[in-house]
Amino acid sequence: MKRTIITVVGKDTVGIIAKVCTYLAENNINILDISQTIVQGYFNMMMIVDTNQTNRHFGDIVDELGALGEEIGVIIKCQKEEIFDTMHRI
DSSP: OOEEEEEEEEEOOTTHHHHHHHHHHHTTOEEEEEEEEEETTEEEEEEEEEOTTOOSOHHHHHHHHHHHHHHHTEEEEEEEHHHHHHHTTO
């Protein structure tokens, strides 16, 4: 399984989760786990997704989610799980 960590941070507005999830569904990316909080008007979401079934290249996913984030006023970052795990072991 190819797992990716997606983080979304920014001012809370209507539709953030819907727009991110729509992108994932349209690109056959399955959500394995999701956590989101809102703290004093700031939205924070972390997702673990399975990219095994998508035909999109990882770089394209990163770029497209980044552009979607700009469009909706949040910052969206993606990291492959192995990179994320390695960074947090150091």
